Amino acid sequence: MPFDTIEYRVDGHTATITLNRPDALNALSPFMITELRAAYDESERDERVWTIVITGNGRAFCTGADVKAIPGDGKVINERPYLSTYEQWEAPQEGTPPFRTMTKPVLAAINGLCCGAGLDWVTTGDIVIASERAQFFDPHVSIGLVAGREMVRLARVLPRTVALRVALTGKHERMSAQRAYELGMITEIVAHDRLLERAHEIADIVNSNAPLAVRGTRLAILKGLDVPLHEAEMLAESFRERVTRTEDALEGPKAFVEKRLPKWQCR
Template sequence: MGFETIQYEVADRVATITFNRPDRLNALSPEMIRELRQAYADAEADPDVWILVVTGNGRAFCAGADVTEIPADGRVIYDEPYLTTYPQWEAPQEGTPPFRTMTKPVLAAVNGLCCGAGLDWVTTGDIVIASDRAEFFDPHVSIGLVSGREVVRLARVLPTNIAMRMALMGKHERMPAKRAYELGLVSEVVEHDRLLERAHEIAATIARNAPLAVRGTRLAIRQGLDVPLREAEIMAEAFRERVVRTDDAKEGPRAFVEKRTPDWKCQ
């Protein structure tokens, strides 16, 4: 399908999703949220996609929700009647990838300003890199709103006092890319003009590995974070047992012995 607020491209086993509302600093509108959900579903269902890269056009990655399109009552907009579907009873996800249920890794390439709901890709992305022009902050309290899932996720990624400082300072203090790297919020900072190139280099490296093993490993880490360590270990072993029965699990050792590049079939 065609998209109006994002760009979606698939090449070399990578689906690249680019926020494309630069005049609004890529702020999330209801239409953009709908299109992102469709793009995530398309990528997850496409056998030619092994990894997703998410970035933005213009000087911002994502400036959070578009306040000009928030209803007067402050409710999150859904296509269905109010409270008729389960997601409406959960914390609103807005543009967040379905990181708890999808299998394919998401790499966020933060190209510029990243704040509010834009932080969701930073805290739920599997790998996050940033341009040296990137800046991070959480403006909720500065516009009279409680910072909800955004800061709760930040507090799982950053030291509590750092997350608290970001949340309570609001729009009045921004974290530069270098500081975000020092704190582990992003794993790499690159020159701005090389950001997308570097993102695709990382994606290409991941795509050289066995895709089902990558997905099982991702799920073991991601789902293991929500349970005690012993249960996480057992869950991870269950994923290992499932993948070891696949053709790819046989192809990997065989290719190693034969000193050749594995021919992954994703089966």
């Protein structure tokens, strides 16, 4: 599938989505958002794909919404009549992967500047690594806008006072990759030139595991965060029970006993 503002490729069991508007610091235009949604849908439907890697070209990962595409009334350009769809009544997702409904894990590889809506990949990604050149901030209040969805999500990832500092200092303070690592916002700092290589190494590790078990585990953890502990435990058990009925659940123990690598069939 050809794209203009992103790159999409599948290698083995890994799909790589690369934001590709480097001259605009990978700012999200309406057309780019449409292409991202198409890529997410393609990777979720493609049986070859078990893990999704997202990164950016150029010196920025993503600098948020393209302000040139926001009219004077502040309404995001949409090809459909204003408030005519359910999606428009929801919190705007912009480039966010549909993490609540998709099953496959997302690994975000932050290659540079990451701010505004770019932070959504950090807060909703399943595994997040970053180049040593990465920097994080939120400019909303500096351009007269409320720091909304992005900061609400960040406040679930960072200590409250740290998230508030990011939100209220706006464009005037930037968080380094090292500080983000110390705070648990990212899981690894990588030499810049090795970022994508390392992302694929991690994806290969994930893909060496049973794909349905990976998806069930991911869903159990994410959905369990929104409910009390006991309900989360019961929900996780329901996912575990479903996976025990798959062929891969039989293959894993069999391969262990026979001292060989399992042959996962994703069924």
